[in-house]
Amino acid sequence: MCGRFAITLPTDAMAQLFAAQPANDLPKVPNFNVCPTNPVHVVQAGDTGRQLVSMRWGFLPHWYKSESAGPLLINARAETIAEKPAFAKAARERRCLIPATGFYEWTKSEDGARLPWYIHRSDGAPIAFAAVWQNWGADDPVKTCAIVTTAANQGLSAVHHRMPLILEAEDWGKWLGEEGHGAARLMQPGPEGVLDYHRVDPAVNSNRAEGTELIEPFGEDDIPRGQLI
Template identity: 35%
Template sequence: MCGRYVMARAVGDLVAEAEAEADANLELRRSWNVAPTTDIPVVLERVLDGAAVRQVHVARWGLVPGWAKDLSVGVRAFNARSETLLEKPTFRDAVLARRCAVPMEGYYEWQAGPGGTRKPFFVRRSDGRLHWFAGLYEWWADPALPADDPARWLLSASVITLASPDPEDSGPVLSRLGALHDRMPLPLGGGDLGRWIAPGTLTATAALSLLGTALGNAYAAAGDWKIEPANPAVGNVRHDGPWLLEAGAGPGAGPAAEAALF
């Protein structure tokens, strides 16, 4: 699963790493505790003047399909299971025509312990670069606003997940991922990023083939990730700051905690 993550890159750094364009007024809030229903960056491609252009946009985390009557659908749709994308009405249209990538510096996962306890861990790439996870996006028109009001349109997104590796039948990192949680976000490594976000409407067969390629490469992409204890305070959405990446730190941890990002 993926329910909290870190995205504290400066806008310019994100745009450069995505090799994308961004509006001059693009604003992203740095956060070490990104939660569902908040704003997140997404990378997608659109056809402009006959050419595919890669762009960075800000979306609400929690997919709201065009047919939804209100935003409440998105509360339950921040993640999308890869096995049922074409079966669920919430995601079916998006996987055929509106695919994106969700950049993260790393994500949190909670491991169940004895007596109902849960311990948070931070999962990140070992090289300090961004994760690119497969996502879906949708545009939703607020029926309460006039048709000519630009604020009427909401961009929302969801992160696709897959089954984690079998902890009994994997390498050191993959077995830890499997023991941590039974779900993980779908990474887009190598050429999978470009293929996934390429604009155009696919048939169901083509969408399944594209998804299958990304799924087939997922565990290899995750093979060098790092899994480190995180601060239990991350469970409260009111807490934010680099100190959340240090298991024993507090709100006043300061620059030392920020260094733990890299």
């Protein structure tokens, strides 16, 4: 899964990277602790080209009567996204990208402590999560989104059994629907050697934590042991 992430890329750099026109109401950056229900940067395709917009992280199906009417849908499993009523139409028609610098996962030590890990590209480049979006509400629609996840590749499986679907630049157009069909073929674990990870301060266990120190190495940096969570 992907339950927290960091974004440090300036807005103008994001717009340039994705060749997208930025909106005026984008979330502030940097944010080292992006949490569910927070507004996030999203790249979507449109008739006039790509747009960089703000959306609520937490997909709201159209039948929800309120934002808390059902489970908080921050992730959509690639294996079932085309079949789930909440996501099926979005998977066909409303795919998008969420920029990130890295993301967090947790293991559990033998004594039950939650141990956070920061996962990032080995080359230091920004990450593009595959995602889907949905307008929710009739009177004043709220744009909402969920990150697509796959089974973890071998390199990341020691930290977690799931991982966000990360797309390389050459696949962005296909995922966004700019290059015809074929997005389904992108929904598989990423290649080995692209991601690296290290332990970070347990302070990030709090959704109120902030600051660059959240992504800095902390404590022992061995291969994780104990229970995955």
